[in-house]
Amino acid sequence: MQQLQQGDVLLLAAQLPEGCKKISAGRRGYVLVEGESTGHAHVIEDIEGCEIYEKDGVMYISASREVSLTHEEHNVVKIPAGSWEVGIVQEYDPFDEELRNVRD
Amino acid sequence: MGSKWGYQEQKGGEFVKIDKLTDEQKSQMIEHRDNWIAIGLETKPANRSLAEIAVADMYRLGGLPPPARIVWCGSPLSNVLTWASVWASVRDSVGDSVGASVWASVGASVRDSVGDSVGASVWASVRDSVWASVGASVRDSVGASVWASVGASVRDSVWASVWASVGASVRDSVGASVWASVRASVRASVRDSVGASVYGQHDAGWLSFYAYFHDICGLTKETELLVGLMELAKNAGWCLPYQNICLISERHNILRRNDAGRLHCVDGTAVAYPDGWEIYALNGVLVTKNIVMTPANELDARLVMTEKNAEVRREIVRKIGIEQVLIKLKAKILDKIGDYELLQLPKIEGMTIVPTYLKMRNPSIGVWHVEGVPPTVKTVQQALNARAGKLLSTGDWMPEQLT
Numbered sequence: 001m002q003q004l005q006q007g008d009v010l011l012l013a014a015q016l017p018e019g020c021k022k023i024s025a026g027r028r029g030y031v032l033v034e035g036e037s038t039g040h041a042h043v044i045e046d047i048e049g050c051e052i053y054e055k056d057g058v059m060y061i062s063a064s065r066e067v068s069l070t071h072e073e074h075n076v077v078k079i080p081a082g083s084w085e086v087g088i089v090q091e092y093d094p095f096d097e098e099l100r101n102v103r104d
Numbered sequence: 105m106g107s108k109w110g111y112q113e114q115k116g117g118e119f120v121k122i123d124k125l126t127d128e129q130k131s132q133m134i135e136h137r138d139n140w141i142a143i144g145l146e147t148k149p150a151n152r153s154l155a156e157i158a159v160a161d162m163y164r165l166g167g168l169p170p171p172a173r174i175v176w177c178g179s180p181l182s183n184v185l186t187w188a189s190v191w192a193s194v195r196d197s198v199g200d201s202v203g204a205s206v207w208a209s210v211g212a213s214v215r216d217s218v219g220d221s222v223g224a225s226v227w228a229s230v231r232d233s234v235w236a237s238v239g240a241s242v243r244d245s246v247g248a249s250v251w252a253s254v255g256a257s258v259r260d261s262v263w264a265s266v267w268a269s270v271g272a273s274v275r276d277s278v279g280a281s282v283w284a285s286v287r288a289s290v291r292a293s294v295r296d297s298v299g300a301s302v303y304g305q306h307d308a309g310w311l312s313f314y315a316y317f318h319d320i321c322g323l324t325k326e327t328e329l330l331v332g333l334m335e336l337a338k339n340a341g342w343c344l345p346y347q348n349i350c351l352i353s354e355r356h357n358i359l360r361r362n363d364a365g366r367l368h369c370v371d372g373t374a375v376a377y378p379d380g381w382e383i384y385a386l387n388g389v390l391v392t393k394n395i396v397m398t399p400a401n402e403l404d405a406r407l408v409m410t411e412k413n414a415e416v417r418r419e420i421v422r423k424i425g426i427e428q429v430l431i432k433l434k435a436k437i438l439d440k441i442g443d444y445e446l447l448q449l450p451k452i453e454g455m456t457i458v459p460t461y462l463k464m465r466n467p468s469i470g471v472w473h474v475e476g477v478p479p480t481v482k483t484v485q486q487a488l489n490a491r492a493g494k495l496l497s498t499g500d501w502m503p504e505q506l507t
Contacts, residue, residue: 001499002504003501003502003503003504004503004504004505004506005505005506005507006505006506007466007468008414010492010501010503012495012496027310035415036413038256038257038388038389038390038415039252039255039256039257039259040252040388071507072248072252072388073466073468073469074466074468074469074507075467075468076507078505085495087492087493087494087495088493089491089492089493090490090491090493091475091476091477091491092459092460092476092477092478092490093412093476094409094457094459094460094476094479095410095454095455097456097457099478099490099493102414102475103412103414104413104414
């Protein structure tokens with residue numbers, strides 16, 4: 001399965017799950033993840049031909065054309081047309097001894 | 105007949121869309137952009153008289169009478185804390201209605217609803233190419249310089265500071281068991297208070313876009329509802345609009361950024377307000393005063409292990425230097441592929457396991473990260489797979505694009 005990564009955002013080619021709900025775009029477009037300490041965000045700004053869905057807390061991208069994922073510090077990732085599951089990089093906390101989403 | 109604004113007047117005084125900018129309008133774009141960047145980054149004291157007129161206009165344009173009382177505060181944080189204090193003391197005697205935020209009328213309506221309606225009016229008046237051109241040359245540029253670099257950080261700091269102080273005081277007063285049940289509602293209350301702010305000078309990004317059409321293209325009627333907000337941005341910091349009372353903040357009096365325009369100061373505060381509220385930041389990442397003010401050779405490398413935020417950890421590594429971090433922590437390299445190294449570090453107080461970390465370089469900006477991986481991991485590839493978590497059900501994590 002095709003894989004893409006921009007910093008702590010992971011994209012894996014996947015089918016849209018049944019029962020997923022469409023999410024509306026905001027002023028900036030689709031914000032996949034926003035950082036706590038910087039205000040920086042992983043964003044699809046040009047949303048033409050692109051829709052975002054959610055199910056059980058997981059986001060999915062459905063793109064009928066190549067779309068760009070931008071971020072203030074990371075280079076652009078060109079997301080090919082298709083459907084994608086969005087993941088967040090996991091890191092292990094050796095104090096709590098558990099995996100959790102990277103916090104940034 | 106052509107108008108000086110670039111659109112065509114038809115019989116009956118009606119206008120058709122601006123289909124292109126005149127050379128004169130284009131020539132004013134850079135100056136307009138720079139003026140609005142300067143507005144957003146201004147560090148002079150607020151012009152209080154003009155700001156109060158702007159607030160009255162904001163209320164009026166939102167369909168409300170001007171606030172009977174204006175309270176000046178030394179910072180956006182002071183706005184929020186002052187309101188919390190005032191409201192707590194008068195709520196029982198004046199009732200909820202006085203304390204109702206009118207952000208929906210003067211904030212939401214002008215920034216979002218009215219913003220959208222103004223947007224629709226301007227959109228109806230210009231061709232797509234003009235809209236896109238002004239958006240790219242003015243709004244995006246000012247927005248990147250002001251909101252993305254400064255405003256969002258100030259908002260996050262207000263949020264963190266208010267949450268830290270309000271949350272702590274509520275926690276202390278109600279006790280641990282009650283705290284567990286009220287935490288979410290207190291958090292929502294703090295968030296609402298910060299979110300109810302109009303960002304004044306830090307709204308420069310999106311306001312600059314409409315100001316261009318207002319000031320340069322003559323679309324004064326279409327953008328009229330934003331005039332109060334534009335004037336507030338030019339004259340003050342944030343404001344918290346409530347029924348009958350509006351709190352307005354001074355502007356920051358210190359603002360330091362790096363060459364990339366991000367909040368940054370290696371030996372002092374990156375942002376400060378007249379009331380003494382300070383924000384410390386390195387390369388756009390909000391950090392503690394201790395991280396900034398402690399010399400690199402004295403900074404405790406164990407912070408890399410105890411800091412929970414990956415970006416803050418990155419800045420600690422950047423300040424101390426990756427090689428020094430590894431030496432100070434007595435790191436043992438377990439595996440290596442390219443820029444990746446799997447490290448074993450000594451157990452420190454609070455840990456019951458010997459921790460394993462992955463050292464990696466950010467391919468876009470070249471800085472080093474050190475992030476924890478499960479202690480069962482023995483190779484770099486296993487570490488990368490573990491970091492993909494549940495997303496990866498089979499095979500290895502080897503992305504075709506990695507930025």
